[in-house]
Amino acid sequence: MQRLRRLLWAFIRDDEMGLPSSTLQAKSEWHPKLVKNIKSLLAAIEKLSGLKAVGTLGNKLAKTKLLELPLYGGDAPGKQGPGIRVETVHQVKGESIGAVLYVAKKPNIQALLAGTLTEEGRIGYVAVTRARNLLWLAMPYACLKELRGDLIAAGFQELPARK
DSSP: OHHHHHHHHHHHHOTTTSSOOTTSBIIIIIHHHHHHHHHHHHHHHHHHHOOOOOTTHHHHTOOTTOOSSBSOOTTSTTOOOSSOOOOOTGGGTTOOEEEEEEEOOHHHHHHHHHOSSSHHHHHHHHHHTSEEEEEEEEOOGGGHHHHHHHHHHTTOOOOOOOO
């Protein structure tokens, strides 16, 4: 399992062989590179674990709603494209966002679970209540064992690990 985690980590960190840069043109550059790199990733996963990709992978990676713009335009004026945003919790206060990845440390999660009596608890509340459709909580693996029960009791769902 550790080799699989390392493979996935390398995929998201390497924009040449993994997840392409969000500054590429979404439809003509980013998408073809993503499809090619995901196929390579899935081949490596199959070799490593014996897991096979679904036959309808192409349907899942359709580019029908992508525009001929970068997913993210960076900080350049007038270059704000659709897609992925990276913001702090304070910057998105009051917004409703389709999918949110909340990257938190153990104290942030403990404060969130304790409620809104502290500033850190209120920040966690704002973070998790921005998501309309999907909230993904990212946390250090080392604290998962300790916090798992409390997170599940609070309504979080854990995706099962595939073997």
